[in-house]
Each structure stands twice: as structure tokens, then as C-alpha cells.
Amino acid sequence: MKETAWKSPSNIALIKYWGKYDVQIPANPSLSFTLSSAATTTRLKYAQGKGVIKVLLNGQETPTFIPKIQLFLERTRALFPFTNQMDFEIHTSNSFPHSSGIASSASGMSALALCMMNIKKELGLDIEDFFREASIAARLGSGSGSRSVYGPLAAWGKHSEIEGSHDDFAVPFTDVSDVFKTFQDTILIIDKGEKTVSSSLGHSLMKNHPYASKRFAQAHENQSRLLTAMLDTDLKVFGEIVESEALTLHAMMMTSKPYFILMKPNTLEVINRIWSFREATNHPIYFTLDAGANVHILYPESHKELIMRFIDSELRTFCKDSSYLCDQVGLGPTPL
Ligand code: DP6
Numbered sequence: 449m450k451e452t453a454w455k456s457p458s459n460i461a462l463i464k465y466w467g468k469y470d471v472q473i474p475a476n477p478s479l480s481f482t483l484s485s486a487a488t489t490t491r492l493k494y495a496q497g498k499g500v501i502k503v504l505l506n507g508q509e510t511p512t513f514i515p516k517i518q519l520f521l522e523r524t525r526a527l528f529p530f531t532n533q534m535d536f537e538i539h540t541s542n543s544f545p546h547s548s549g550i551a552s553s554a555s556g557m558s559a560l561a562l563c564m565m566n567i568k569k570e571l572g573l574d575i576e577d578f579f580r581e582a583s584i585a586a587r588l589g590s591g592s593g594s595r596s597v598y599g600p601l602a603a604w605g606k607h608s609e610i611e612g613s614h615d616d617f618a619v620p621f622t623d624v625s626d627v628f629k630t631f632q633d634t635i636l637i638i639d640k641g642e643k644t645v646s647s648s649l650g651h652s653l654m655k656n657h658p659y660a661s662k663r664f665a666q667a668h669e670n671q672s673r674l675l676t677a678m679l680d681t682d683l684k685v686f687g688e689i690v691e692s693e694a695l696t697l698h699a700m701m702m703t704s705k706p707y708f709i710l711m712k713p714n715t716l717e718v719i720n721r722i723w724s725f726r727e728a729t730n731h732p733i734y735f736t737l738d739a740g741a742n743v744h745i746l747y748p749e750s751h752k753e754l755i756m757r758f759i760d761s762e763l764r765t766f767c768k769d770s771s772y773l774c775d776q777v778g779l780g781p782t783p784l
Contacts, residue, residue, distance in 0.1 A: 449493040449494060449495040449535075449537065450493070450494055450495065450570075451491055451492065451493050451494075452491075452492050452494075452563050452566040452567060452570070453489065453490060453491040453492065453563065453783070453784035454489075454490060454559045454562040454563050454566070454781050454782070454783055454784060455487050455488070455489045455490075455559065455781060455782050455784055456487060456488055456490070456555050456556075456558040456559035456562060456596050456597070456780075456781040457482050457483045457484060457486060457487040457555055457596055457599070457778050457780065457781065458483045458486040458487060458488075458544075458550065458551070458552070458554055458555040458596065459480040459481060459482045459483055459554055459555075459592060459595050459596050459602065460480055460481050460483060460633055460736060460738070460744050460746075461478050461479070461480040461592065461595075461693075461736070461738075462479050462480060462481065462674060462689075462690050462693065462736065463476075463477065463478050463479040463480075463667055463670055463671045463674060463689075463693055464478060464667070464693050464694070464696070464697045465478035465591055465592060465604065465605070466650065466651065466654060466663075466697055466700055466739075467651055467654030467655075467657075467660060467663070467664065468591060468651045468654075471523060471588065472523075472587050472588050472591050473615050473616075474591060474604060474605040474615060475654060475660070475664050476605060476663070476664040476667035476668065477603065477604065477605030477606060477607035477610075477613065477667060477668060477671050478592075478595070478603070478604050478605055478667070478671075479601060479602070479603045479604075479621065479671055479674065479675075480592070480595045480601065480602055480604075481600065481601055481628075481631060481633065481746075481777045482595070482596060482598065482599035482600055482601065482602060482777060482778050482779070482780055483633060483775045483776070483777070483778055484775055484776050484777065484778030484779075485543055485544075485773065485774070485775045485776075485778075486542075486543055486544050486550060486555065486635070486773065486775050487542070487543045487555050487559075488540060488541070488542050488543075488552055488555035488556045488558075488559045489540070489541050489542075489543075489559065489784065490538060490539065490540045490556070490559035490560055490563055491538075491539040491540075491563075491784075492536060492537075492538055492539075492560065492563035492564070492566075492567070493536065493537040493538075493539070494534050494535065494536050494537075494567060495534065495535050496533065496534060496535075497533070497534050497535030498532075498533070498535065499521075499531065499532045499533070499534065499535070500535040500536070501514055501517055501518065501521075501535070501536050501538070502535075502536070502537045502538070503517060503538045503540065504537070504538065504539045504540070505540055505541065505546075506541045507539070507541075513538075516589075517536075517538065517560070519589075520557065520560065520585075520588060520589040523588040523589075524561075524564065524585045524588050524589075527564075527568075527581055527584065527585050528564045528567070528568060528585070529573075530567065530568070530571060530573075531564070534567075538560065540556060540559070540560075542555070542556075544773060547640045548635075548637050548640060548742075548771070548773065549637060549638075549639055549640055549641065549740050549741065549742050550635065550738075550742070550773070551592075551647070551738065551739075551740075553589070553590035553592070553593060553647065554586075554590055554592040554593040554595065554596045555593075555596055556589075556590075556593075557586045557589030557590040557593035557596075558582065558583075558586040558589075558593045558594075558596035558597050558781060559781065560586075560589065561582045561583075561585035561586040561589060561593070561597070562582045562586075562597070562781055562783075564582075564585060565578055565581060565582045565585070566783070568581075579597050579598065580617050582597050583595075583597040583598070583604075583617040583618045584616055584617045587604070587616065587617060587618070590647070591604070591647075591651075592604075594617055594618040595618040596780075596781065597618060597780065597781060598618060598619070598620035598621075598780050599620070599777070599778050599779040599780035600621075600622065600624075600628070600629045600777045600778065600779060600780075601620070601621040601622070601624060601628070601777070602618040602619065602620055602621055603618060603619055603621045603671075604617070604618035604619075607668060607671050607672075608668070608672075609671070609672055609675055610671075610675070620780075623675070623678075623679060624678040624679060625678065625679060625680070625681040627681055627683075627748050627749075627750075628678050628686075628777065629777055630748075630749040630776060630777060631746055631747070631748060631749070631776065631777045632745075632746065632747050632748070632749055632751075632752055632755070632774070632775070632776045633744050633745070633746055633775045633776060633777070634744075634745045634747075634755075634756070634759055634772055634773070634774050634775070635742055635743075635744050635745075635772060635773040635774075635775060636718060636742060636743040636744075636745065636759075636763060636764075636766070636767050636772045637742055637767050637768050637769075637771045637772060637773070638712050638714045638715050638718070638741040638742050638743060638766065638767060638768060639712050639714075639740065639741035639742065639768060640768050640769075644708065644710065645701065645708050645710065645739060647739060650701065650739050653700070653701070653704035653705070653706075654700065654704070656705070657700065657703070657704050658703070659700065659703060663696065663700060666696070667693075670689050670692070670693060673685065673689055674686065674689045674690070677689065683732040683748070684732075686734070687732065687734035687746075690734055690735075690736050690746065691734055691735060691736065693736065694735065694736040694737040695737075697737065697739065698710060698711060698737060701739070710739060710740055710741060711737070711741055712741040714741070714766040714767075715737070715741045715742075715743055717766050718735070718743045718763050718766050719735055719743065721762055721763060722734070722735050722743075722745065722763075725758055725762070731747070731751055731754065731755065732747055732748055732751060733745060733746075733747045733751070733755055733758075734746045734747070745759065745763075749776070756774075759772065
């Protein structure tokens with residue numbers, strides 16, 4: 449078998465993608481920090497064959513991943529017409545533990561999409577733009593995966609103020625002041641359990657949601673305001689928008705049918721402590737959340753020492769097994 453490999457990072461959305469149309473078209477634009485340490489490494493082995501797929505996570509055969517990969521291959525057939533005449537062995541591993549509650553779909557699907565692009569190149573097939581096609585393919589695997597293809601920030605979904613932005617793929621975004629290119633993200637592991645709401649179910653809850661249209665319009669407005677704040681180094685406005693986006697995402701889940709609460713008591717405890725600390729010290733420390741209980745703490749690199757001291761002394765006790773992951777904005781995937 450031949451082999452190709454990529455390491456692709458996870459990303460954390462500042463403006464949240466929540467709600468989609470077929471096939472994998474976002475209901476609103478989103479913008480994310482590409483991460484650095486949290487990443488998936490995928491080695492794709494391939495040979496002429498009949499479409500037999502084997503997936504190994506950390507060296508262990510994991511057949512439960514196969515349906516998702518098969519769906520990815522079906523959806524990307526136009527981009528990768530060779531996949532049904534090949535057998536694949538997908539060796540994948542994450543830099544973060546599976547039990548940390550950190551989603552691996554964005555990093556995993558983008559790493560796989562990039563490996564497929566390498567095969568496409570190797571076969572001499574026409575490629576107009578390598579990373580753009582990788583982003584389209586990653587999106588078809590997992591919407592947020594479209595953004596993992598680029599660093600330091602990536603924007604997915606048509607937005608009036610981002611030139612070239614598109615619903616089919618993400619574009620790299622660099623129009624921010626330097627402070628945001630080295631921003632820190634300390635991920636507090638509040639709950640290690642599997643997600644109680646799958647992202648497909650979560651997105652589908654926006655279909656008949658009473659607040660959907662207002663929310664989608666709000667994402668456009670929030671993105672506009674965030675772009676200005678990030679260009680002007682307005683950390684206060686940055687934090688206001690990012691925290692509001694996180695709480696809105698959870699508010700959408702709390703007001704859908706069926707409804708969910710994905711925050712845990714310790715999520716709220718941590719948020720309140722961040723707010724008190726910020727009020728008392730004026731330090732630029734903000735939070736965001738994914739569709740889960742973990743808290744991403746965002747702050748400038750210049751405040752790292754000070755804020756890590758606060759996290760260790762006041763917040764760590766609310767983490768499952770006292771665990772957190774230190775990450776920061778990164779530059780995107782690397783070929784191996
Ligand atoms: C809350 O990209 O995981 O993290 O397209 O169904 O794979 P699928 O969904 P996914 O949704 C991510 C939702 C989010 C917000 C975001 O990353 O923008």
C-alpha cells in the first residue's frame with residue numbers, strides 16, 4: 449500500500465455555526481481561531497481495490513468510524529472519483545484524549561480531506577486550488593472541519609465584509625491585529641463524558657426553532673462587529689461578542705424541542721469566576737463554549753503567566769480530574 453499523511457488542527461469558533469441546510473450548507477457565517485496543539489494525525493494507506501475501508505484509532509481497529517467515513521466518501525465522490533476503486537486503511541490519532549469531550553470531527557475530517565487531496569495530486573488529476581478543495585471536502589465530512597484547513601483564523605459562510613467568503617468552503621482570515629494571532633486558549637475539561645447531543649441532531653434542532661431567523665441574522669451582525677473589534681484591538685468588544693455567541697449557542701439548545709442543557713454546574717461556576725476576576729483586575733480574559741460543558745478560556749499571550757496562575761489557583765478545582773489543555777492560535781495543517 450502507498451501512504452500519505454497530514455496533521456490537522458482543531459478550531460474554536462468565535463462566531464458559532466449552528467444550523468445547516470443540505471448538503472452541509474451553513475445557515476449563518478462563522479469565524480474561528482485555528483488551534484495549535486489539539487490536532488488529529490492521519491496516515492492514509494491506499495491501494496487499488498474495491499472500496500474496502502479499515503479505520504484504526506491509536507492503532508486499534510475502530511469499525512464504528514466506518515459509516516461516517518463512507519458518508520464522507522459518498523459526498524466527496526465528485527472531488528475524489530477514485531475512491532471506489534481503492535482500498536483504504538486510515539490510521540488516525542488525536543493529540544487530546546478521546547474522553548476529554550473535545551470534538552475530533554473538525555480536525556479528523558480536515559486531515560482525511562487533505563490526505564485525499566494528496567492522492568488526487570499524485571494521480572495527476574486536475575486541481576484548481578489545493579486547500580480550497582480540501583476545505584470543501586472537509587466541510588462535507590463536518591461543517592466546522594472546513595475551517596481547520598487554514599490558520600490563524602478561518603471564516604466559513606458568505607459574509608458581506610469578508611471578500612471571497614463562501615458557503616461551500618472556508619477562507620483564511622488574517623485581517624486582525626497581531627495580538628489575536630498568538631491568542632491563548634486554555635481548555636478546562638469540565639466533563640469527560642461523550643456528547644449527549646450529536647452535532648447532526650443539534651443542527652437539526654434549528655430547523656423549526658422559533659428564534660432561528662433572528663439568530664441567523666444576529667450571527668451576521670456579530671461577525672461584522674467582531675471583525676472591527678479584532679482589527680482595532682478592541683479586546684472588550686471582542687470578549688462581549690465572543691461570550692454572547694457562546695451563551696446564545698446554549699440558549700438555542702435550551703429553547704429547542706427537545707431542549708437540552710449541556711452546561712454543568714461547574715461550567716457556570718467557572719464562568720462566574722472569570723467574570724469576577726475580570727471585574728476585579730481588568731485583565732482581558734474571556735470564555736467561549738462548544739456544544740458541551742468544557743470552557744475555553746481566551747486571552748492574549750502577554751497575560752499568559754498571570755492568567756495561568758488564576759486558572760491554577762481558582763479554576764482548576766472545577767475541572768474533571770483537575771485537567772485542562774493549553775493551546776493557542778496556530779497556523780493550520782502540516783503535511784507529514
Ligand atoms: C458548536 O461541525 O461538529 O462547534 O457539520 O454536523 O459535523 P457537523 O457539525 P459540527 O458543528 C460544530 C458546532 C459548534 C460551532 C462551530 O464550531 O462553529
